Amino acid sequence: MKIDHSNPADLSAQIAAAIRDAIVEGRLIVDERLPSEAELSEQFEVSRPTVREALKRLAAQSLIRTQRGASGGAFVNRISFEAAQAQQITTSTLLLSMNAVSFETACEARFSLERACAPLSAERRTADHLAAMRAEIHRQSQPGLTDEAFCASDVTFHRALVDGAGNPVLSYQLAGAVEAMQPLMNMITFTARDRAQIIALHERIADALEAGDAGEVADGLTALEGETQALAKDVFAKRAKRG
Amino acid sequence: MKIDHSNPADLSAQIAAAIRDAIVEGRLIVDERLPSEAELSEQFEVSRPTVREALKRLAAQSLIRTQRGASGGAFVNRISFEAAQAQQITTSTLLLSMNAVSFETACEARFSLERACAPLSAERRTADHLAAMRAEIHRQSQPGLTDEAFCASDVTFHRALVDGAGNPVLSYQLAGAVEAMQPLMNMITFTARDRAQIIALHERIADALEAGDAGEVADGLTALEGETQALAKDVFAKRAKRG
DNA sequence: TGCCGATGTAATGTCAGACATTTGAATTTT
DNA sequence: AAAATTCAAATGTCTGACATTACATCGGCA
Secondary structure, three states: OOOOOOOOOOHHHHHHHHHHHHHHOOOOOOOOEOOOHHHHHHHHOOOHHHHHHHHHHHHHOOOEEEEOOOOOEEEEOOOOHHHHHHHHHHHHHHHHHHOOOOHHHHHHHHHHHHHHOHHHHHHHOOHHHHHHHHHHHHHHOOOOOOHHHHHHHHHHHHHHHHHOOOOHHHHHHHHHHHHHOHHHHOOOOOOHHHHHHHHHHHHHHHHHHHHOOHHHHHHHHHHHHHHHHHHHHHHHHHHHHHO | OOOOOOOOOOHHHHHHHHHHHHHHOOOOOOOOEOOOHHHHHHHHOOOHHHHHHHHHHHHHOOOEEEEOOOOOEEEEOOOOHHHHHHHHHHHHHHHHHHOOOOHHHHHHHHHHHHHHOHHHHHHHOOHHHHHHHHHHHHHHOOOOOOHHHHHHHHHHHHHHHHHOOOOHHHHHHHHHHHHHOHHHHOOOOOOHHHHHHHHHHHHHHHHHHHHOOHHHHHHHHHHHHHHHHHHHHHHHHHHHHHO
C-alpha cells in the first residue's frame, strides 16, 4: 500500500483510496485492526492529521469503526444492511432533490421496482407483514392526519410490502427508492377524496397479497402509480398556474 | 447550527451531521459556499483540524467539494448520477461480500429488479442499446475469452438492457445490483456449453427487446436466472465436495 | 486606452508537537 | 483470591506554523 508523493495534493484522499481498495479486495478482512494512526503516518510518510482525515473519510462510508483506549484503534467494519440503507437513502434523496429529476421519472422507477418484488411478496409475506400493512391502512383513514403523516404511513406500508419478499438485498435496494421519494411526495396535498382512493388501492393490494395473487398485486401497484402520477400532475399544473 | 459540547466525543461527527442536515433540508443549496474552515471553527468553537475532519467526512459522501486558492472553499456539491452509482456499487459490493449473502438471494434480487425494467426497455430501447447488446453477445462468443472477461461482458450487456428503459433513476438503482454481483459471478467457471446456453438466452432477450415483446424479455430473464442459479449450485456443490 | 504580467491575499493542504481522554491490562494491596 | 490502583497505548483535540494554489488587484508597457 503506497501513495503518490509526487502529487502532493489530496494525500488523505489517496490514503483513503488505498485502504478502501485493500478492504474491497479482501486484503483487510472484517474486524481486523488497522495499524495505529502513528504507524500509518510512518508507513505512508505523512503526518497524523492527514492519516486521520483519511480514516474519517472511511468512517463516513461505514468501512471502518474506531475505538478509543488501549487496544483500541480502527477496525474494518462489517457493514450492516441498516447502515447501507441509511447511506443509500441519503444519497438517493439528494440525487432526486438536486438533479431536478422529474416526479414522473422518480415515480415510474419506484413503482417499477416495487412491482418487481410483487411476485415474491405474494408468495412469502408473513402474517406480520400483512398486519403491518393493515395497520397503516387504518392509520391512513384516521381523520385529522397531516399530509406528512399520511406520506410517512404510505412509506411504511410500501416498505412492509417490499420486506414481505423476504429478500434483504431487495429490501435494501428498494428502501432507497421508496424513502428518497418522500420529499417529492410531501409536495403533494391530498384531498379527502384523494386519500380515499389511495386507501382503496392499498386495500386492494393488501387483499391481493393475502390471497397470494401476484398479478393482482402488480395491477394494484400500477393503478396506484397512475393515481399518484395524476395527482402530481394536477398539483404541478395548479402551481404553474398560480406562479 | 449548533453542536453539543457537553459530549466531548466525536465532535467532528456532530459537525458533519449538522452540516449534512442543513444540506438535506435545503438550508444549504447547491453550489453555495460554506464558511471557510477558520470561520466554521469559530462558529462551532472547535479547532480547524476538527472542522477539517468533518468536511472530509462530507467529501467522502460527495456532499461537498473543495477548491483551493483565493475564493476557494467548500461548496455544496450537485451529486451526479455517476458519483452516486460509484458509491452505491462500493457499498453493495461490500454488503454482499461481508454479510455472507447467499448467491441465491443476491441473484434473485438482481433478476427481479431487472425484470422490473423489462417492460420499459421493450418500449423505449433505442437502436444504440440494441447494438450494444448485440456487440456484447458477439464478444461473448469469442473463443479464448477468460471467465472474468465473459462476466464483464455480461455486466455490460445487462447494463445496456437496463439503460434501455430510459429512466436514469432506474439505471442508477440497478447498476449497484448488477455490478455488485460481479465478484460473486466471478467465482463461477463457465464451460463452453454453459456459455453457449447463456449466449442463446442473451440472444433470446435481445430478439424480444427488438420485437418490443416485454413478456418474452421477462421470460428470457427468468430463464437466465434459472440457468445462473443452476450453474452456481453446481459450482458450490463441487466446491463443498472437494473441500 | 487597453492588455499583460507581477504581486498580494485568502483559502485549503500539510506538518509538528503537545495535551486530554478513554480503556484495557498489569500491578499492587488488602 | 479479589479488589483497588497504576500504567500504557490509542484515539480525540488543540495550537501554531508553513506550503500551495488560484483568483484579484494593481502597475507597467505598448
